[in-house]
Amino acid sequence: MHRRLYFVLPDEAHARQVGQDLDGVGLDLNHIHAISGEGVKLAQLPPATPRHRHNIFGLIECIIRGLNLAIFFDMHPDY
Numbered sequence: 001m002h003r004r005l006y007f008v009l010p011d012e013a014h015a016r017q018v019g020q021d022l023d024g025v026g027l028d029l030n031h032i033h034a035i036s037g038e039g040v041k042l043a044q045l046p047p048a049t050p051r052h053r054h055n056i057f058g059l060i061e062c063i064i065r066g067l068n069l070a071i072f073f074d075m076h077p078d079y
Contacts, residue, residue, distance in 0.1 A: 004055055012042050019045065 009015045019032050033048035 004058065012040075012044065015042065015045055 007015070007018055009018065015034055019029070022032060023029055029046075032046060033052045034042045034045035035048045035053060036042045
């Protein structure tokens, strides 16, 4: 199962260090993308595409989990 990891870091130097650490444990660097705030430039990190910026599969998983709970509690009114 694929999971996304999000890191909130103060600057590009810390982000590069996290990238190097993830590379050191065997994560493919093609799977690492950086998103920055307004006015922050990340020149040495791979930018995220619009597809990377929106986690559609995480949203679908969250919706299904919520529906599962709603169905469970609807079928078991004793709770």
